[in-house]
Amino acid sequence: MKLGLGLYRHMLKADNYRFARQAGCTHIVAHWTDYFAQDPTLPSTDAGRNWGVTFNQGIPWSRDDLIALRQGIEAEGLQLAAIENFDPSHWYDILLDGPERARQIALIKTNIRNAGAAGVPVIGYNFSIAGVWGHVRGPFARGDAETVAFLGPKGPAEKPIPNGEIWNMTYAREAPQGVIEPFPAEVLWDRLARFLREVVPVAEEANVRLALHPDDPPMPTLRGTPRLVNQPHLYRRVLDIVPSRCNAIELCMGSIQEMTEGDIYQTLEEYGRRDAIAYVHFRNVRGKVPEYYEVFLDEGDIDMMRALRTLHQVGYDGVLIPDHTPHMQCGAPWHAGMAYALGYMRAALRVIAGR
Numbered sequence: 001m002k003l004g005l006g007l008y009r010h011m012l013k014a015d016n017y018r019f020a021r022q023a024g025c026t027h028i029v030a031h032w033t034d035y036f037a038q039d040p041t042l043p044s045t046d047a048g049r050n051w052g053v054t055f056n057q058g059i060p061w062s063r064d065d066l067i068a069l070r071q072g073i074e075a076e077g078l079q080l081a082a083i084e085n086f087d088p089s090h091w092y093d094i095l096l097d098g099p100e101r102a103r104q105i106a107l108i109k110t111n112i113r114n115a116g117a118a119g120v121p122v123i124g125y126n127f128s129i130a131g132v133w134g135h136v137r138g139p140f141a142r143g144d145a146e147t148v149a150f151l152g153p154k155g156p157a158e159k160p161i162p163n164g165e166i167w168n169m170t171y172a173r174e175a176p177q178g179v180i181e182p183f184p185a186e187v188l189w190d191r192l193a194r195f196l197r198e199v200v201p202v203a204e205e206a207n208v209r210l211a212l213h214p215d216d217p218p219m220p221t222l223r224g225t226p227r228l229v230n231q232p233h234l235y236r237r238v239l240d241i242v243p244s245r246c247n248a249i250e251l252c253m254g255s256i257q258e259m260t261e262g263d264i265y266q267t268l269e270e271y272g273r274r275d276a277i278a279y280v281h282f283r284n285v286r287g288k289v290p291e292y293y294e295v296f297l298d299e300g301d302i303d304m305m306r307a308l309r310t311l312h313q314v315g316y317d318g319v320l321i322p323d324h325t326p327h328m329q330c331g332a333p334w335h336a337g338m339a340y341a342l343g344y345m346r347a348a349l350r351v352i353a354g355r
């Protein structure tokens with residue numbers, strides 16, 4: 001298995017690549033959409049705040065930009081493992097089944113082709129309307145470390161999503177008044193199935209694995225909108241829509257552990273055995289929906305060594321990244337938290353490999 005670090009778009013620069021290498025990483029997962037474009041941050045939201053704006057309608061990812069990204073990473077002795085997440089302004093009408101759907105499918109296909117041509121092996125994505133929403137920040141990890149929690153009814157009120165917003169980002173400058181009305185999960189499953197049937201063949205040609213992140217938080221609904229993979233067994237349904245190496249999983253251990261059914265070790269075993277895991281978000285958590293806390297690797301409900309052993313036993317040889325981790329009290333809270341997680345992971349990988 002390989003050690004990687006996920007970096008937000010504004011962090012994709014040489015200093016952070018060197019930081020990753022110094023912590024023993026060999027791979028980078030790059031967020032290509034510019035959310036929380038400021039300091040490194042924890043993905044929290046509340047009723048009055050989202051992840052920012054994105055107005056890239058009709059402008060595909062540039063192959064040259066992706067090549068420059070990959071080369072910048074390689075220049076520091078690392079490899080680009082994946083791009084994480086599509087841009088909400090590229091595909092909102094795929095998620096909403098709106099009038100721009102056909103044009104946006106063509107755009108996503110262009111993104112996939114350009115990614116493949118630029119040597120990007122994986123694109124992680126989250127087929128979600130409400131996205132990662134409702135987490136609050138607080139001193140919930142060991143030693144009062146700042147982290148995020150999902151508190152269900154005790155958290156932010158689940159107001160409907162206003163028009164012009166999806167996946168926590170504003171994509172329209174002037175959207176008509178109104179909100180996204182509730183609709184059944186089967187309708188969203190149908191949208192995912194249509195999407196996969198259209199784009200997976202392109203991904204196969206481009207040699208890019210598409211990898212679906214589970215719902216975070218894995219609630220049955222969020223802000224009135226349905227969720228898809230909010231229980232571990234639902235990944236079977238995703239994989240069965242289009243059986244292909246390019247229809248794969250971005251396996252978030254935290255999100256799986258937060259689910260009310262199933263078992264993280266069995267989940268890793270099942271999908272690892274199927275060779276369906278494109279990469280892993282290696283993080284720990286205390287509790288399950290509707291109330292959980294993202295914590296340090298060695299203080300949550302998952303036995304991370306057992307999880308790693310399970311992945312090893314089924315022959316998983318891909319990348320692990322810390323996903324999010326609590327901030328540590330110092331001048332560089334994000335980096336210190338990541339350094340702590342990466343050091344833990346590096347030692348754990350050595351133990352598992354028997355070295």
Ligand SMILES: [Mn+2]
Pocket residue numbers: 213216252253254255281323
């Ligand atoms: Mn995740």
